Amino acid sequence: MTDYRALNRASWDDRAPAHAASADYRVNDFADDPAHLSDVVRFDLPLLGDISGLRGVHLQCHIGTDTVSLARLGATMTGVDFSPASLAEARRLSRLAGNPVEFVESDVYDAAGKLGGGGFDLVYTGIGALCWLPDIRRWARVVAELLRPGGRLFIREGHPVLWALSDPLPEGGALTLEYPYFEQAEPLVWNEGGTYVETDAEFTHNTTHEWNHGLGEIVTALIDAGMSVTGLVEHDSVPWEALRGHMRRVGNDEWQLTDRPERLPHTYTLQAVRTAV
Incomplete structure (x- = not known):
């Protein structure tokens, strides 16, 4: 069986330096402006609320722009990612920004074993993370294990309806459901040479494995893991x-469907609290 983690890790390792160098991630703004936050975290602020003094972990943190932004809001942050190249860029960003963050190399499923269970007030997960995981129920158990009783999960993610659409859209722009909405045992296998930022870099590791997870599957997985869902908001925009x-x-x-955007849930924000045990 192909090791999806090795394939996906190679892809992220290949792309991390290009992402950090791109204008899209605005890495230099963290050094130039001590109040600068990533656009993703700035969008999250109304629902995220005051996190000062919290101990937080950012799962699948990539190059750390959101992790450092959360640290700037007063949380003591740990970033977790399985890509050593991404973490090298994240540590460099943390130094440039002047905001100390601990970054730990780990597959997300191993995070509780690496960091210890029950010690975090906040688990944060950002855009474009869950699609790399084959088993949403296993992810939910990791989240619950990381949190103390009363601790909170905050995730904003691409909507599974968006992930299921044909891309590119067919001629005429009709929204066409092409890919699975529900989690499947077998991954979607992609072979794409580019990336989602503007760059002239050329990449050699272009095969990735991805999975979709229905909204009901995600909510049910969290409930079964001992979490209580406290908020679910669907949004009509997406940050790419x-x-x-x-x-x-x-x-x-943020970006929005040009033609009648009210037809499409672009992203969602889900919050849940670990119940007392």
């Missing part, structure tokens, strides 16, 4: 041009 040529920029570096 997910459907190229069919979206418009709408502010805060």
Whole structure:
């Protein structure tokens, strides 16, 4: 059986330096402006609330722009990722920004074993993370294990309806459900040479394995893991041009379907609390 982790890790290792060097991630702004936050975290603020003094862990943190932003909001943050190249960029960013963050190399399923269970007030997961995981129930158990009783999960993620759409859209721009909405045992296998930021870099590791997870599957997995869902908000924007040529920029570096965006849930924010044990 192909090791999906090795394939996906090689892809992220290949792309991390290009992401850090791109204008899209605005790494230098963290050094130039001590109040700068990533656009993703800035969008999250109204629902995220005050996190000062909390001990937080950011799962699948990539190059750390969101992790450092959370640290700037007063949380003591640990970032977790399985890509050593991504973590090298994240540690460099933390030094440039002047915000100390601990970064730990680990597969997300091994995070509780690496960090210890029950010690965190906040588990944060950002855009484009869950699609790399084959088993959402196993993920939910890790989240619950990391949190202390009363600790909170905060995740904003691409909506599974968006992930299920044909991309690129067919001629005429009709929204067409092409890929599985529900989690499948077998991955979607992609072979794509580019990446989602503007870059001239060329990559050699281009095969990835991905999975979709239905919203009901995610909510049920968290409940079964001992979490109580406290909020679920669906949004009509996404922080990248997910459907190229069919979206418009709408502010805060968010993108929205140009034609009748009310038809499509673009992203969602889900919050849950670990119940007392």
